Amino acid sequence: MDTRVLIAGAGPTGLTLAIELARRDVAVRIIDKSSEYFVGSRGDGMQPRTLEVFEDLGVLDAVLAAGMAPVPMKIHLGGEVVGERVMFDPVEPTPSRPYPTGWFLGQSQTEGILRDRLAEFGVRVELDTALTGFEQDADGVTATLSTGETVRAEYLVGADGGKSFVRKTLGIAFEGTTDESIRMLLGDVVAEGLDRSYGHWFATPDEPMSGMMFSPLPGTPHFQFGAALGEGETDVETALPAVQARLDALSGGQVKLSDLAWSTVWRPNIRLAASFREGRVFLAGDAAHVHPPTGGQGLNTGIQDGYNLGWKLADGAPELLDSYEIERRTVAARVLGVSAGLLQKYVDGDDDAHRRGEDTQQLDITYRGGPLSPAGTGELRPGDRAPDAPLVDANGKRVRLFELFRGPHATELVFGDGAPGEHGHRILPSGSVATGADLVDEGGHAYAAYEADGGRRVVIRPDGYVWSMS
Incomplete structure (x- = not known):
């Protein structure tokens, strides 16, 4: 074997898995088809359970130093500040829950911290290297790369995103919906004069729930922005002048935008792979499930896919490998329901659409009833998250x-x-x-x-x- 595990995709999921393997002295290679690392926010919200995972992985201090706690949001209607809203009620740490609320850090910064940690084990991401084909047999997987190299590995993991080459090659159905009626303009931009100790919501008095949101990104001068698109907006311009014009119509021209780092038109894909494994090939992260951004569940669920799979691949016991799909697909299905429910609140214009409760924190994720969790009694049972103390x-x-x-x-x-x-x-x-x-x-x-x-x-x-x- 050239390596024990080959990972296709170097986002948060693939990097977490690679760290889990490398710290167990498991030979691993991680490749990515991109020629350079992504710079931008994308998934910027980390849930309390992910912070616990990061503590175990040895990256929590760096994540806390680089990121920021949730901030309140100022509501601007017709150019006037009319109030504030909070995403979370203030919660103090407890002996069993040391990180009671989420944390914000741009995805590219999170990935950089994970890459640095992986490099401490002597493993580096191989950029500009795409997986172009693979075949598996009883003993392993033979993969071909865009560099012309052939790699023999015991296992292949597709952490290669929603358009996963690995999933498509396996022919695994990606069940769910793509809703073309709901679309958003997303990106990162500098907004001069906006108070960075707040998020900001700009809208008109007659349509207060249909506007444009700006959230400060820690460690950069940028804000992440998001704007719901109307039904008639089919050909949307994503360049800076168009983004500025959209904001001007809501704010009265009070805020000047510059340095548009990236922007895209997003539509909700809510999908779940029919299976997370075929033989010696596994799916994780967006390759296995894609979420709307509401509730900050996608990145966190992917990281925990990698955290669940790593120790099982390192051990290699059949019963552990079999448990991965049973445990994680069940969790992904439940989390997709949470994300979709929050998205619907935004669509319906609910006043509390911005609020987040314990169901988004992922501290209540459980593997009760799974193959590794014998039946139990009491409040804490096999399969539950182990409390701190x-x-x-x-x-x-x-x-x-x-x-x-x-x-x-x-x-x-x-x-x-x-x-x-x-x-x-x-x-x-x-x-x-x-x-x-x-x-x-x-x-x-x-x-x-x-x-x-x-x-x-x-x-x-x-x-x-x-x-x-x-």
Whole structure:
């Protein structure tokens, strides 16, 4: 074999998967047909669960330093500010949920951080290299590249976007809809004079829900903008003068635009691949599911596809590989429903269309009932996200459960009596005296979250979900 895993597509999904493999010393190559890296925002919203994933991958500090928290939005009607709206209610971190709200960072910046992390393992994206064909047999996949090279790999992963060459070559149906009646003009632009501590919504008093939105992009002078297009707008000009004219009609010419980094006309594709796997070939990210941008679900779901698949490919056990499609396709179908529902609110002109609730945070994603999750009772069950909690070691140092989970391994938690195994930790109840490697749950948060007052063993999967409880 030339490599164990070949990944086609170097967006957030492919990069996450490559990091997961590389940190497990799995030989991986990641190729992308583009000749240069994309510069622009696209998917700029990261959900709390993705921040937890990034903590495990070792990129969270860089993401937090480069990004920004959600900001309120000023409402401009007829050129006058008439109020403000917030996307999220203020929420404080809790012991079990350290990142209670989302975070904003342009997709190209996120990809740059992931590429830097991948390079720490000696792996770099191969640009200007397209997958042009592949065949698979019982032992592996033979892929041909646009460079003329033939690559033999144990597995191929198509993370190559909504127009996935891998999916089309496999002949896997991409079921769903493309709604031509709903279209938006999207892009990144400098908006001189706009307060960057706010987002901005420009509209007319007679059509307050049909306007143009500007959101500041951290680390750049640009705003991401979006404007709903009317039914009669078929041939839409996307250049700067046309974008400026559209804003002038709503704002009275108060804001000057410049440096249009990119722009496009978007239409909602809401689609789900009929399967995420055929033999030794897998689909992930937009190659497997495409979402409307409402709710910021697409990028986050793709990242978690890669996070779910990486440890399973590294292990190679058939039951783990089989579980990928069952777990992730179920999640993608549910998340598509959330995104589509939020899009419909915008279409209907609902006053709360901008509001986001817990259903977008992806902290409640569960694999209950799946092949890796035995039946359980209680509030926390196998297949659920493993909660965080603060602990104290024998030296008085504070340690979080997420720190124990961090890395490419499964983790065993032993509450009360009993000896833990490899990558295992014994957690004593509040009031206990820790010796050796024991940890004490001073605040009782871990015992409460894991319902362990009577003693319990819990195994946490490498991707941070409960594997078993006894």
